Amino acid sequence: MNAKTIGYVGLGIMGLPMAKNLLDAGYPVVGHNRSREPVDELVEYGGDGAGTPREAAAKADVVITCLPDSETVEEVVLGDDGVAAGLNDGEAVIDMSTISPPVAEEVANRLAEQDVHFMDAPVSGGESGAVEGTLSIMIGGDEDVVDDHDDVFETLGETITHCGEPGTGQITKACNQLVVSGMIEVLAEGLVFAHQAGADPATVYDAISGGSCRGFVMDHHGSHMVEGDHEPGFYASYMYKDLSYAIEAAQEYGAPVPTAAVTHELYKSTVESGHGQEKNTAVIKVLENMVGGVDVASGD
Template sequence: MSHTNQQTMTGKTIGFIGLGIMGKPMAKNLIDAGYDVVGYNRSQEPVDELVEYGGAAGDSPRDVAERVDVVITCLPDSAVVEKIVRSDDGILAGVSEGMTVIDMSTISPTTTEELAADIAEKGASMLDAPISGGEVGAIEGTLSIMAGGDEAVFDEQMDLFEVMGETVTHCGPNGAGQTTKACNQIVVSAQMVGVSEALVFAEKAGADLEAVIDAISGGAAGCWTLDNRASQMIEGNFDPGFFASYQYKDLRIATDAGEEFGVPLPQTSVAHELYKSMETTGRGRDDNSGVMQVIEDLAGTEARID
């Protein structure tokens, strides 16, 4: 499927590094919106798919940075982002004055601040703009985007954010986006664990699981997990919209930051250990709602409908 007829409508060339479960649909949405997109990924297959869709292929992060106006990264963790930015053929080596780097990964706020300083030394700007909404949000362009960095730079890139997301918020200086994302994950994981415990409890007590979900969704317990995941959870469908291993990584960021800033995070620490158990039991590639399986293991039962 080619979109070349739209390619030069926008006059802004975008580099997109990290074409994974989230990055690939986000990059496709930018192509659909008429942007020239140069993609790079550690494995080649998603790059080939992007080229077929109307994008171009970059040879390295440096090559991408040399060919575009704005570089977007959507990568698994702090270590990978640091490598992609700082290695010999990384973004820093190819970035030039006046450019913007938008990191949409979820990484440590302090790492973000350090990378932003390095990019600023090259006369370029960085926004940390982590995302929430899972694979569906990435495909539909309805992500929640939390951005840190210079407000004028944020405003300049609003056209891109509006293609990829629905709720776009400037949260403060560099690092503030990552801090907000940590807050997001604290609440999301609490929902996932809470709903899991409720469903396993309902199963053991002999209640109708679908009725329980219907009954509590409309009241004070109503939340994203009940609306978007509970019906799949009781079918044992844990196909990933967001990997449990990424939730674990995000909770490590939150608990580490809690140490750093002297904030007790008692509930988050429990969620952290439960997601660690997802990893150690080989379920890291399940959806983050799959944490229910750990609760089921502890209870010696499965909360399923026939």
């Protein structure tokens, strides 16, 4: 059994499989979630449960949070009965949520006041990457502290990059989301174009996925759009949220992101039209509606 006890706060679509991977690797894990069902599943798998973030932190040597947005991270880490209240000097928090870079920096500064280390470590790879332990992890934090927790990161991910000081992990993830969302959206445009032009979208997809377009987005997301499979591995609403943070940060840092602004609006429409809890590929439905409600997957 590994020496570090890990408190895991946020046992959602990504967090629960990551916590299970830690248990499989021999780490004692104490989990907390706002709803009880995932905690019960973790306990059944061999972990322990905690009633509050503070309790999870008090029982742990390092706390991992995996939460939906900036506001929740601030509340869960810094609020009453939050993670910070259960930590001792020299312990660490690894936030694997995707949040605003300035918020990550603020949380790091607040925890530093009580001599607690903070690493922002957002991930890419979706639910399948969380389950398989093959995530890409982008880490902002003190280099020595990151090195001290390499064992944890290597249990959860395959591509692990130390990006710099606290906040740089979130900046890197924002760049990732700008690129990935744009690729998904323009792939959706191509498939709708093929349908409208009378070509078979599946045949077009097969042809272009073997050429210069090949890659994870084409293989993973493109096939789902062709098949009409939008079961969530990563919610469209989360992509909309991530793009909101990325655009807000780009404005603060003076970076032009014109294409991302358009993609952001299309994801906003995806959410507002009732598809936010579907996979981020559901953005194709907005484009389908623009041309009369066609269905690329069925050919109608």
